[in-house]
Amino acid sequence: MEATGLNRVIYGLDYGYHRLFLDISNDGHLLLRVRDRWVDLYRLVSEKGVSSAYIRVPWLIEYFMDLVVDSFREAVEKHGFNGRVYYAYPLKASSEKLVLETIYKHGRSVGWGFNTGSLEELRAVKGFIGEPRILVIDGVKNREVLMIAEEFRSKGWRVYVDVEDERDLELLKDTGLSLGLRVKLLGSSSGKWGSAAGIGSKFGLNITVLEGLTGKYPWVRERVKLLHVHGGSQLTDPGVMRRLLVETANIYRQLNSLGFKIELIDHGGGVPYPYVWRGHGNPGYSIREYADMVVSSVRELCSKDSCPGIVFEGGRFIVAAHRIVVSKVISTRPYTAYCTDNKGFPVLDEIRSARSIDELRGIARKLVELRTRLYLNVHNYGLEQRRMIEELEACSRELIAEKARELLNNNPDELGDLVKYMNYLLEYLISPSSRFLVDMSVFRDLPDKLIVGDYFQPVPLQDLDKPPEILAVLSDKTCDTMGEISEYIAPSSVSGPVFTSKDNRLIAVPGKELLLKGVPLHDPGREEYYIAFLDTGAYQDMLSMKHNLLERSTDIILM
Numbered sequence: 001m002e003a004t005g006l007n008r009v010i011y012g013l014d015y016g017y018h019r020l021f022l023d024i025s026n027d028g029h030l031l032l033r034v035r036d037r038w039v040d041l042y043r044l045v046s047e048k049g050v051s052s053a054y055i056r057v058p059w060l061i062e063y064f065m066d067l068v069v070d071s072f073r074e075a076v077e078k079h080g081f082n083g084r085v086y087y088a089y090p091l092k093a094s095s096e097k098l099v100l101e102t103i104y105k106h107g108r109s110v111g112w113g114f115n116t117g118s119l120e121e122l123r124a125v126k127g128f129i130g131e132p133r134i135l136v137i138d139g140v141k142n143r144e145v146l147m148i149a150e151e152f153r154s155k156g157w158r159v160y161v162d163v164e165d166e167r168d169l170e171l172l173k174d175t176g177l178s179l180g181l182r183v184k185l186l187g188s189s190s191g192k193w194g195s196a197a198g199i200g201s202k203f204g205l206n207i208t209v210l211e212g213l214t215g216k217y218p219w220v221r222e223r224v225k226l227l228h229v230h231g232g233s234q235l236t237d238p239g240v241m242r243r244l245l246v247e248t249a250n251i252y253r254q255l256n257s258l259g260f261k262i263e264l265i266d267h268g269g270g271v272p273y274p275y276v277w278r279g280h281g282n283p284g285y286s287i288r289e290y291a292d293m294v295v296s297s298v299r300e301l302c303s304k305d306s307c308p309g310i311v312f313e314g315g316r317f318i319v320a321a322h323r324i325v326v327s328k329v330i331s332t333r334p335y336t337a338y339c340t341d342n343k344g345f346p347v348l349d350e351i352r353s354a355r356s357i358d359e360l361r362g363i364a365r366k367l368v369e370l371r372t373r374l375y376l377n378v379h380n381y382g383l384e385q386r387r388m389i390e391e392l393e394a395c396s397r398e399l400i401a402e403k404a405r406e407l408l409n410n411n412p413d414e415l416g417d418l419v420k421y422m423n424y425l426l427e428y429l430i431s432p433s434s435r436f437l438v439d440m441s442v443f444r445d446l447p448d449k450l451i452v453g454d455y456f457q458p459v460p461l462q463d464l465d466k467p468p469e470i471l472a473v474l475s476d477k478t479c480d481t482m483g484e485i486s487e488y489i490a491p492s493s494v495s496g497p498v499f500t501s502k503d504n505r506l507i508a509v510p511g512k513e514l515l516l517k518g519v520p521l522h523d524p525g526r527e528e529y530y531i532a533f534l535d536t537g538a539y540q541d542m543l544s545m546k547h548n549l550l551e552r553s554t555d556i557i558l559m
């Protein structure tokens with residue numbers, strides 16, 4: 001069906017790993033793969049009778065773990081690398097019990113361990129002390145942290161406690177624990193967590209400080225077994241990642257030439273997950289290429305009889321896909337007002353009779369000026385004048401969109417100029433016509449949208465056999481204006497302009513990723529209408545906020 005193909009493109013169902021676990025059923029429902037079966041998500045949530053839920057799929061964590069292990073195996077073989085690769089899961093990406101259990105169980109064959117950054121995280125992994133693995137402890141140390149570390153060590157775990165300053169060394173000097181040396185990378189990082197590297201970054205030691213400390217605590221040279229760095233999360237630029245690896249290799253070489261006996265190199269996180277096609281979200285390298293870069297950089301450090309081991313400490317990449325937020329549309333409203341009676345403004349007649357896109361652009365500019373004038377005195381207006389303004393807003397948007405669609409259908413060549421030069425007009429065409437109230441809280445469900453401006457792909461759970469009908473802003477249940485979703489990154493891989501079928505908004509053009517001011521969806525009518533937000537498994541559980549006292553959503557676990 002043609003609409004199904006269009007929806008696959010519009011909602012990114014073929015992008016990145018989505019193709020692996022998402023599909024569309026014959027009746028237009030979103031299907032989610034769980035191992036070798038496909039689950040109809042619309043049926044699932046409507047049968048459960050919930051209007052907001054987190055769908056969790058441990059299999060998706062296992063899948064990405066396997067992908068990482070396979071990638072490293074391949075790279076180890078290719079480079080004839082003689083060292084070992086260890087895997088440590090950083091709890092800060094998600095310390096949900098289900099996540100930890102999945103990683104612990106599924107990671108048995110490679111001994112997948114943990115990286116903790118706080119006493120509380122360390123307590124959370126105590127339940128998994130049974131089988132010895134690797135444990136890298138960073139964050140603030142105190143006596144309880146060291147006691148738990150000793151407990152793990154006595155059970156046969158490889159435990160490394162990071163040192164970052166003199167206080168850490170004082171605390172650790174009378175223990176038998178191996179040390180990790182958290183060193184600051186000076187090379188510039190990139191992305192939203194770029195400040196994780198650099199001389200002023202929050203974590204790690206500078207070499208000058210380290211030199212001072214080794215003078216006072218000479219035993220440090222013997223006890224440091226692990227070199228630990230972290231260049232930031234979601235490092236999408238392969239050049240940045242490669243330079244950080246070179247820098248790490250240099251630090252290792254020089255420390256060992258100063259008499260250190262470092263056995264393991266832990267490169268921290270940063271492996272990017274492909275959330276969406278555009279710029280910052282789009283990794284410039286795959287997990288296979290990452291493993292290849294890491295192994296080949298460490299391979300250079302091997303001596304005749306030994307190689308340093310590698311610790312893979314990615315978090316986001318492993319857990320991002322496993323949680324999907326689902327929320328139901330509770331009610332719908334017009335974005336501006338209803339256009340009921342579009343008389344009284346000659347400019348509206350001008351729109352109706354426009355004969356070219358260029359003419360329409362002139363009218364759009366005129367409307368902006370007219371609006372500025374009308375709003376100047378708005379505080380003194382009576383109801384009738386307010387009604388007129390509302391009508392002007394609603395009718396002009398409606399008529400311009402309709403007219404632009406008609407003109408572009410007749411003359412597709414004008415699209416290029418419209419997208420490049422006609423800002424006023426384009427604004428009209430990518431602005432929403434509706435506001436949907438949805439059962440969710442951006443603060444609770446997608447906090448990184450507010451904290452770092454992350455983008456989580458929305459996809460409707462039904463009607464995927466119909467083309468998108470309406471461009472809508474989504475309002476959440478909090479009484480906070482920040483609790484709304486009013487952006488959508490349109491795909492550029494369409495063959496011609498795509499308009500919504502009911503409100504005529506322009507939702508995609510070939511060769512350019514439009515940043516729409518609403519989400520392309522359908523008219524919910526009287527049916528139940530649900531929207532999913534993909535790839536919310538990393539960090540969102542941990543950063544969740546309780547704004548307006550909204551409690552946790554319902555978990556639906558698909559084993």
Ligand SMILES: *Cc1c(COP(=O)(O)O)cnc(C)c1O
Pocket residue numbers: 090092093115138229230232233234268269270271313314315316317
């Ligand atoms: C945050 C962090 C990670 C995980 O980073 P991702 O980008 O989620 O893979 C790994 N190691 C350390 C030390 C971290 O601080």
